[in-house]
Amino acid sequence: MMTTVDAIMKRKLVLAIGFVFLGILMSGCPATLVQPYDERLVTDTEALYKKAASIIEDGRVVSPRTDQEREAISDPENHPGYFSAFETKYNGLIVDTEALILRAMASSEEIDKVGQQIQEQINKLIDAGSESQCKELADEFGKVSLTVQNYVDLKCIILRWKERHDDDSFTQNKKILKKANWEARKRIIFNGILAIQQAEAFKKADQQ
Amino acid sequence: MAVINGVDFSRTVDDAIDAARAIVTDNWDEVRDILRNIGDGLANDVAFIAQKKASGEFNEDDARIFLEDQKMLARIRLRSIAIITLQLAEQIWNAVANIFRAAIRQALGGWIIL
Numbered sequence: 001m002m003t004t005v006d007a008i009m010k011r012k013l014v015l016a017i018g019f020v021f022l023g024i025l026m027s028g029c030p031a032t033l034v035q036p037y038d039e040r041l042v043t044d045t046e047a048l049y050k051k052a053a054s055i056i057e058d059g060r061v062v063s064p065r066t067d068q069e070r071e072a073i074s075d076p077e078n079h080p081g082y083f084s085a086f087e088t089k090y091n092g093l094i095v096d097t098e099a100l101i102l103r104a105m106a107s108s109e110e111i112d113k114v115g116q117q118i119q120e121q122i123n124k125l126i127d128a129g130s131e132s133q134c135k136e137l138a139d140e141f142g143k144v145s146l147t148v149q150n151y152v153d154l155k156c157i158i159l160r161w162k163e164r165h166d167d168d169s170f171t172q173n174k175k176i177l178k179k180a181n182w183e184a185r186k187r188i189i190f191n192g193i194l195a196i197q198q199a200e201a202f203k204k205a206d207q208q
Numbered sequence: 209m210a211v212i213n214g215v216d217f218s219r220t221v222d223d224a225i226d227a228a229r230a231i232v233t234d235n236w237d238e239v240r241d242i243l244r245n246i247g248d249g250l251a252n253d254v255a256f257i258a259q260k261k262a263s264g265e266f267n268e269d270d271a272r273i274f275l276e277d278q279k280m281l282a283r284i285r286l287r288s289i290a291i292i293t294l295q296l297a298e299q300i301w302n303a304v305a306n307i308f309r310a311a312i313r314q315a316l317g318g319w320i321i322l
Contacts, residue, residue, distance in 0.1 A: 180265035199288035
């Protein structure tokens with residue numbers, strides 16, 4: 001037999017469920033919490049990976065293995081691993097990431113108000129946990145979707161790569177990286193693009 | 209719970225909950241694989257630093273810079289997990305709304321108010 005307490009609890013539960021569904025009903029239309037899958041964005045991101053991986057391999061092949069080998073390079077400016085040999089390539093990658101940011105921004109308008117607020121909070125949480133290495137760049141774009149912010153961070157990573165290659169302190173006054181620096185970059189770009197593409201692939205699986 | 213125009217809303221609630229549960233169940237393997245992939249990636253990166261240190265290819269500065277990049281990578285990974293999670297929330301939300309949309313239409317004799 002149902003006790004009075006059970007009956008009250010059941011009523012409360014039914015009311016709680018009712019309020020949840022009422023909220024859904026009152027929203028009136030399907031929720032759009034993330035921006036839709038964009039095939040072009042996925043293929044352009046893959047193209048960026050191929051280009052970056054190719055530049056990284058070019059750098060790895062010509063670069064010294066250890067600090068001692070780098071120290072022994074007497075004419076660094078004429079070495080194939082010198083910064084100037086890669087400056088244009090870095091600039092090309094930076095332009096490519098900007099194009100990806102633009103592309104991602106175009107479809108981010110489709111996220112509804114609730115989705116925008118949730119994404120903004122998630123971005124704040126991530127910033128609080130680990131601040132961007134490119135504060136000005138992050139401030140320039142301000143409140144953008146999670147997808148757009150991922151491309152902003154990708155641009156930041158490449159900007160930092162360019163700065164470090166040109167950094168006398170980091171390269172021991174040679175402006176030449178070591179093979180292991182290039183290998184580390186390969187790991188970063190591979191895993192970064194993989195994470196971005198996994199999120200997009202998940203959206204695609206939902207649409208099929 | 210009310211039965212309106214032959215539509216039992218107790219059943220509708222059950223159907224809606226089943227629809228939501230099915231989405232999580234269907235995608236759990238994929239979510240789990242992504243999380244495992246991220247965990248494995250982090251473990252491999254630590255092994256990479258140790259290996260490069262042992263071979264003399266990485267000095268302390270190289271390791272520090274690599275970890276700076278890793279922090280940016282962590283931001284991207286976290287966002288990607290959030291996108292997947294929000295996508296799941298969106299699917300659940302819409303699946304539940306679809307069940308109610310059909311039930312309300314039938315209960316109100318074809319009116320489309322949702």
